[in-house]
Amino acid sequence: MASNLDDEIDDLQARITSLKKQLHIHTSTLLTAPSTRQLLTQPDNPPTTTLTLPRSKDTPPKTQIQPLLAQSALQEAHAQQCLYRACATLTTFRARDPDPRAVDGGAILGVRIEVLSRARFLRPYYVLLNRPFPGPGSRHLRVHRHTLPACIPLAGLAGRYLPAPTPVKGGGGDGEGKKRQQQQDLGRFARALRREVVRYHHRLGVVADLRKAAGIEGRRGAEGEGEEPGRLVDITPADAEAKQLTIEWADGRTGRLVMGDDGEIVKLVVLGENGRDREAGRDLLGGAVRVEDVVKRLATLG
Amino acid sequence: MARISVPTTARLPSSLRVDPTNPAATKILGRLSRASLLSVALDWLDDNNLPLALPYLREDEDEDDDDDDETDDFHPPARSPEALREIYTSLQARKGSKREVLDRITEGDWRHGLTLYQLAMADLQYLHDHPTSQQWSAYRIAPLKPPHDPDGEAAPEVDKQSLTIPRFHPSTFLRTLQSHVLPDVKAHYNFDAHRSLPLLILRIFVLDSPYNTNHALQPTGTTTSFDASRTVYIAFPDASPHLFISKPTTTTTLSSSGGRASGGGGESKSLRNLLVEGIPKALSRPLQRERFTLQSTSLVTRNLAELVERRGGGRTNSAGGGWSVYADETKGKKETPLDLVVPGPPLSLPDHGEGGGKRAAAVPVSDAERREERAVKRARLVARARFGGTGLVGDGKGVERVDVVVEDAFPDVVAEDGDGDDEEGVVGRAGRAGRKSRVDGSLGRDAEDEDEDAQEAAAQGWRPFVRLTFHGSHVFAGIRQLVENGIIDGERMPGWMTGEEGVTIGAVRNGRIRGHKGSGL
Numbered sequence: 001m002a003s004n005l006d007d008e009i010d011d012l013q014a015r016i017t018s019l020k021k022q023l024h025i026h027t028s029t030l031l032t033a034p035s036t037r038q039l040l041t042q043p044d045n046p047p048t049t050t051l052t053l054p055r056s057k058d059t060p061p062k063t064q065i066q067p068l069l070a071q072s073a074l075q076e077a078h079a080q081q082c083l084y085r086a087c088a089t090l091t092t093f094r095a096r097d098p099d100p101r102a103v104d105g106g107a108i109l110g111v112r113i114e115v116l117s118r119a120r121f122l123r124p125y126y127v128l129l130n131r132p133f134p135g136p137g138s139r140h141l142r143v144h145r146h147t148l149p150a151c152i153p154l155a156g157l158a159g160r161y162l163p164a165p166t167p168v169k170g171g172g173g174d175g176e177g178k179k180r181q182q183q184q185d186l187g188r189f190a191r192a193l194r195r196e197v198v199r200y201h202h203r204l205g206v207v208a209d210l211r212k213a214a215g216i217e218g219r220r221g222a223e224g225e226g227e228e229p230g231r232l233v234d235i236t237p238a239d240a241e242a243k244q245l246t247i248e249w250a251d252g253r254t255g256r257l258v259m260g261d262d263g264e265i266v267k268l269v270v271l272g273e274n275g276r277d278r279e280a281g282r283d284l285l286g287g288a289v290r291v292e293d294v295v296k297r298l299a300t301l302g
Numbered sequence: 303m304a305r306i307s308v309p310t311t312a313r314l315p316s317s318l319r320v321d322p323t324n325p326a327a328t329k330i331l332g333r334l335s336r337a338s339l340l341s342v343a344l345d346w347l348d349d350n351n352l353p354l355a356l357p358y359l360r361e362d363e364d365e366d367d368d369d370d371d372e373t374d375d376f377h378p379p380a381r382s383p384e385a386l387r388e389i390y391t392s393l394q395a396r397k398g399s400k401r402e403v404l405d406r407i408t409e410g411d412w413r414h415g416l417t418l419y420q421l422a423m424a425d426l427q428y429l430h431d432h433p434t435s436q437q438w439s440a441y442r443i444a445p446l447k448p449p450h451d452p453d454g455e456a457a458p459e460v461d462k463q464s465l466t467i468p469r470f471h472p473s474t475f476l477r478t479l480q481s482h483v484l485p486d487v488k489a490h491y492n493f494d495a496h497r498s499l500p501l502l503i504l505r506i507f508v509l510d511s512p513y514n515t516n517h518a519l520q521p522t523g524t525t526t527s528f529d530a531s532r533t534v535y536i537a538f539p540d541a542s543p544h545l546f547i548s549k550p551t552t553t554t555t556l557s558s559s560g561g562r563a564s565g566g567g568g569e570s571k572s573l574r575n576l577l578v579e580g581i582p583k584a585l586s587r588p589l590q591r592e593r594f595t596l597q598s599t600s601l602v603t604r605n606l607a608e609l610v611e612r613r614g615g616g617r618t619n620s621a622g623g624g625w626s627v628y629a630d631e632t633k634g635k636k637e638t639p640l641d642l643v644v645p646g647p648p649l650s651l652p653d654h655g656e657g658g659g660k661r662a663a664a665v666p667v668s669d670a671e672r673r674e675e676r677a678v679k680r681a682r683l684v685a686r687a688r689f690g691g692t693g694l695v696g697d698g699k700g701v702e703r704v705d706v707v708v709e710d711a712f713p714d715v716v717a718e719d720g721d722g723d724d725e726e727g728v729v730g731r732a733g734r735a736g737r738k739s740r741v742d743g744s745l746g747r748d749a750e751d752e753d754e755d756a757q758e759a760a761a762q763g764w765r766p767f768v769r770l771t772f773h774g775s776h777v778f779a780g781i782r783q784l785v786e787n788g789i790i791d792g793e794r795m796p797g798w799m800t801g802e803e804g805v806t807i808g809a810v811r812n813g814r815i816r817g818h819k820g821s822g823l
Contacts, residue, residue: 024643032642071644078644085639098624098688099797101813114639121638125617126628145802147617147629150542151467159462239469240541240615 031068031075040069086121089114090194095128097144103132108144111186113194117201118208125197127154129162129186137165140184151240152196161189199261203242206263206291210235210245213298232298247284253277255284263291313480314490314509316354316422319415322408327416330424331407335431336400340390342427343407346420347387354419357386357411377410386411422492422505425533430497434604434702436535436548440613441578443468443543443585446593460595468543468585468594472502479584487576499610500540508532508573532573536581537606541615544599546606547577600805601701608699612804623802626690677788684792685785688800693782700776706798707809708768777801 030036085091090113097106113125130144143158163182214232234248238256247255247270255270265288270280288294320327334342346355360379380386393403412420429435445464476491490507535548578596586593601612611618617629637645692699774780778801785792790799798808798815808815 028643074644075642079642082639082642097797099814100794101796103814121640123637126621128625128628145621145625145628147621147625149617150544150613150615150619153465153467156461156463156465238471239467240543241467241469244469 028075031072032079037072040065040072085112085114085124089116090190097130102130104130107131109141111190111193113190113197115197115201117205122201127190127193133165135165140165141186148193148197149200151242152193152200154193157189157192157196161185161192199263200241203259203263204237206259206295207235207237207242207245209295210291210298213295249280253280255281257291259291264289265291265294313476314418314488314507316417316419316490316492318418318490320418320421321415322412327421328408330421330428331404331416334400334424334428336398336403337394338427338431339400339403339407339424340394342424343390343403343411344387344394345423345427347383347390351419351423352383354417355412355423357383358414359383359386377406377413380411418490418507419492422490422507423494425505425507426492426494426503429503429535433606437602437604438535438537438546438548438606438609440544440546440599440601440609441596442599442613443545443582443594444597446586446595448591448593460597466592468592470538470585472504475584476504479580482580482583487573496537496606499606500614501606501610502538502540504536504538506534506536506577508534534573534577536577537609539610539614542613542619544613545581545596546609546613547574547581549574600807602703602806603701605698605700605702608701611699619804621802622804623692623797623800624688624690625802626692630691681788681792682786685782688785688792688795689778689782693776693778693801695776695779695783697779700774700779701801701806702773702775702777704770704772704777704801704806705808706770706772706815708770709765709809709811710813712764712766 081091090111093110093112095108095110097108099106107130109129111127111129113127115122115125126145126147127143128145129141131138131140132142132144133140141162142164143154143162146154148154162184166182214235216232216235231250232247233250234246236246238244238246243259243261245257245259247257249255253270253272255268257268258266260266265285268281268285270277270284272280285294286297288297322328331339345351347357358379360381380389393406407416445461445466445468447459447461447464472493476493480489480491488509490509492505492507494503494505495501496503537546537548539546582594582596599613601609603609610616612622613619618626621629772780778799781790781795781799781801784790785795796810796813797803798810803815805815
């Protein structure tokens with residue numbers, strides 16, 4: 001009985017949250033609609049002309065319109081931000097470091113990288129930069145925090161495009177002390193970073209496509225019946241960057257496919273019982289140059 | 303047993319049998335619980351493992367004349383692995399003592415010896431049962447610049463601009479490790495995937511013997527070889543250029559004398575150093591111009607989940623504490639740009655429901671009460687802002703010890719010779735919103751020159767030696783609770799107390815841990 005009641009309460013709670021969510025969505029849709037905006041801004045003009053219909057009952061008082069207008073403005077700003085985020089996929093924002101002893105007053109520049117994978121926006125990746133350097137290089141940025149996975153060479157990219165300022169030594173210690181400060185290039189850094197992230201996700205996507213084309217996901221359950229030896233049983237990424245794939249056949253052959261940054265096939269080695277099995281490799285590739293071609297080929301074969 | 307034992311550089315084969323009465327074997331098995339023992343035994347009898355863990359079975363030929371022999375055998379050998387599997391499954395269903403199972407294994411079914419493979423499986427079972435039994439240190443695998451001088455005299459430096467992510471292939475790694483790095487050490491290696499975490503665990507069982515046959519395991523004379531044997535675990539997190547090395551533990555019994563124990567400690571330390579030096583060499587591929595080194599990342603903990611969180615393949619590596627809101631991938635926080643609903647301020651969302659409920663329950667009566675309630679609420683909010691989704695008591699990602707050395711100058715001295723408008727505070731008494739005073743700035747610049755500013759410390763005022771050690775089951779959850787209860791002022795608490803840097807050993811300079819500019823890269 002008690003559990004019944006609990007279930008009921010849980011159900012109702014779930015309904016409340018879903019209804020609230022719907023309410024939010026409807027609110028924002030209504031607020032962004034141009035007609036609503038028009039309605040909201042209209043009452044400002046009519047009072048100047050006294051020739052309005054006497055609808056004092058209908059027109060909401062100013063105290064109600066003001067927050068609505070504010071909300072509407074907020075909504076519009078958000079919509080614009082979303083538009084930029086969706087189209088440019090590389091946006092910046094400002095944040096504040098909550099640490100009271102943070103450098104530069106806790107000012108943080110955030111870079112947001114959107115990733116579109118399988119027709120869906122993933123949670124964006126963030127890189128948060130601050131300006132910790134004193135003296136002449138004080139405008140130089142440095143990566144403070146980030147949410148990129150470890151397989152993105154962020155440190156290397158930061159070393160290339162956001163080098164730390166070379167400290168200016170006092171006196172004539174080294175002749176090259178006047179060496180030009182290395183310029184930082186946030187734009188190139190962000191673009192290169194995004195490129196790496198997108199490549200990585202494309203590689204992951206292509207692995208999933210390969211698996212699907214080879215029918216690995218589907219046939220898992222129906223194992224055992226009719227083991228044709230040429231069937232692929234497993235394709236998995238073998239390294240952090242998903243550049244190398246392990247391929248396993250039903251008859252025990254294993255292969256390693258190495259792809260380049262952009263999904264071009266660099267090398268494929270298949271090992272059978274008696275050493276290298278070149279024929280199987282040729283069978284799998286069929287003259288393909290890119291991994292996507294292999295996907296297509298497998299899809300037509302299967 | 304082989305007739306002749308020749309010292310070689312090969313590793314110990316998995317099929318090598320250890321006498322079940324050997325102290326190391328009894329210790330490894332003895333510390334498992336009954337349930338674990340049974341599940342391990344069933345794992346041994348699994349078809350995949352059976353070739354390396356063959357039990358003592360009754361042979362078919364002497365079936366007839368053997369009957370009377372077997373009657374006085376307390377643990378008659380089974381006829382087939384299937385029968386044995388049934389026996390152990392029935393034992394699993396029944397209640398009984400651990401001793402019963404242990405005896406059955408050592409005196410019955412594996413009386414002819416347990417293979418090293420079996421011991422490795424049992425040891426890993428113990429690791430799964432007691433996840434905090436090992437202390438791990440995290441290391442980063444960093445790429446090195448190709449050496450430019452042909453003599454190889456100069457120490458290679460870390461390539462800060464390299465884009466290579468170290469790749470790791472278990473069997474190649476093992477082969478190189480054994481042949482190039484530990485040729486003098488006889489060791490048994492065993493790989494196993496962690497059951498719940500994305501980790502690959504390598505168990506290295508080191509024997510102090512030049513032989514790789516049964517000779518290595520003979521308790522010749524005094525128990526020399528096994529006594530000095532050590533077990534080291536190396537964990538490789540999936541998709542992350544880090545690795546975790548456990549502190550070597552001896553398998554010697556505790557009864558060993560004090561002097562020997564200390565000697566063993568030094569030995570195990572040198573073994574660890576050997577590994578730390580050797581692992582990057584085993585990972586490197588000089589022919590492909592890929593060389594790596596290991597860098598300590600100042601994170602030592604017993605908690606593997608925390609290690610995977612802070613050094614693993616996910617998003618949370620460099621976004622701890624309050625920054626974890628950026629890495630949070632849980633439901634409703636996807637932040638897709640297609641969602642047109644304006645998000646509220648990040649901290650307000652969960653508060654609405656809570657606050658509403660509370661207000662209905664108890665309406666504060668007096669002013670003081672209201673103020674108090676507001677303070678409590680504010681403290682909670684601040685805690686959530688500073689810690690985000692981390693540092694929760696039940697999240698199982700606690701570090702148990704944090705050591706911090708505070709190297710800041712004593713605040714009064716700074717206030718005297720600096721311009722007095724900025725109060726520079728020490729821990730817990732930090733100045734306003736991180737404005738740096740001039741003294742602080744110049745200090746930072748000088749320190750930048752030196753990078754390791756030992757002399758600098760002496761030059762600048764009085765720096766008391768302050769060393770803080772936090773100790774507990776989940777240090778940062780404890781600090782969070784203190785903040786939530788208003789004992790620590792969350793707004794003025796320095797950032798390193800939230801654990802956002804992900805280090806357990808560190809030096810605080812200018813109110814920030816590790817380096818002078820906060821962390822980052």
